Amino acid sequence: MEISAYARRVLLSPELEQKLAPCDMPPTDETPGDPLRVQQPARTSHLQFAAPRTAPPMPKPPALREPAKRAIAHHIMANHELQALEVMAAVLLAFPSAPTAFRTGMVQIMQDERRHTRMHMEQASRLGLQFGELPVNGYIWARTSQFQDPLDYVVSLPLVFENCNLDHTLELEEIFLEAGDSRSAGVMRAIHRDEIEHVRFGVQWLQAMKPADQPDHEAWLAKLQWPLQAHKARGHQFDADSRRTAGLSEEWIDCLARAEKAGLTQPADQRDSPASGPAE
Ligand SMILES: [Fe+2]
Ligand SMILES: [Fe+2]
Structure with missing residues (x-):
């Protein structure tokens, strides 16, 4: 396809x-076409992006x-x-x-x-x-309008959102296990394993697209656009091992380990607006 x-x-x-629906494999790229920018993804009426702060926030861990x-x-x-x-x-x-x-x-x-x-x-x-x-928010989608080239995407979605999710998946797995919900916990563990590979994709393409003489983490930081910042690429409990498996350098891991922690309990759409201060 x-x-x-x-x-x-x-x-x-x-x-x-x-x-x-799945993509028929293997994918082919013979007619990539002209660049096309889409303001909003097509969605049915009940999945339209809601106005900021109208979608429910992520419940706090005790409530889970x-x-x-x-x-x-x-x-x-x-x-x-x-x-x-x-x-x-x-x-x-x-x-x-x-x-x-x-x-x-x-x-x-x-x-x-x-x-x-x-x-x-x-x-x-x-x-x-x-x-x-x-109601559902459009927080992650909102970042796409900032992408001027593929490297903007690489530093943002894989290397901030999916990077952060390496921690959130483990945090939620633990919370769900404590709640006795092994099926929810199993979903988080499965996604965590996939997310390591998705972050690895980001690391490999950052290395391919950045200036050769620039260290990975410096290239990443230099290309990030507000409100995305280093601390938004990690959760409350920082898991260095999954970053190592994904191919992040020790300097980069150290940079993330020192970054201010992003709390799991703060909903993304309430942490992002200029009014509430920058966050994930
Ligand atoms: Fe995912
Ligand atoms: Fe992913």
Whole structure:
């Protein structure tokens, strides 16, 4: 299947089943087309991005003992995964001249993001909440308008959001296990394993696209745009081992370990606006 056709289907189909349908493998990149910028992903009415601060925040850890609150957490994370999928599709359409290996790698990662979306939808449903019953935010999508080149994407989504998720997945796995919910915990562990590979993709393409004489973490910091900053690439409990596995340098890991911690309990859409100060 052509990569551009797959990206258009993900981004321009409002129906979830179309967005989450697999790409026919292997992907081909023979007609990448002209650059295309999309203001908003097509979504059905119940999954439109809500105004800032109207979507429910991530429940605080003590509340996640309640199944209904865990359902809200899965609902929020299903929307995060869906946005990741849409952002990746947007990057494929915006930068048709990016290397084919980069574009093919993105399509492979998108197949994980499809599964992650479904995994969270299924857990929310098991806990009594259907995806789309609550308002959803567009925080991750909002970053795409800042991308001027593929490296902007690399430093942001894989190396901030997915980097941070290396910690949040482990934090939530522990919280869900304490709540006796092994199925929710298992989802977080599975996503954590995939996320290591997604961060590795970011590290490898940063190394390929940055100036050769610039250290990885310096190139990353230099390219980040507000509100994304170093501390937004980590959670409260910093897991150095998964960064090592993903290929981050020791200097970079040290930089993250020293960065101010981003709390799990602060909802992303309430940590991002200039009014509330910068955060994830
Ligand atoms: Fe994911
Ligand atoms: Fe991911």
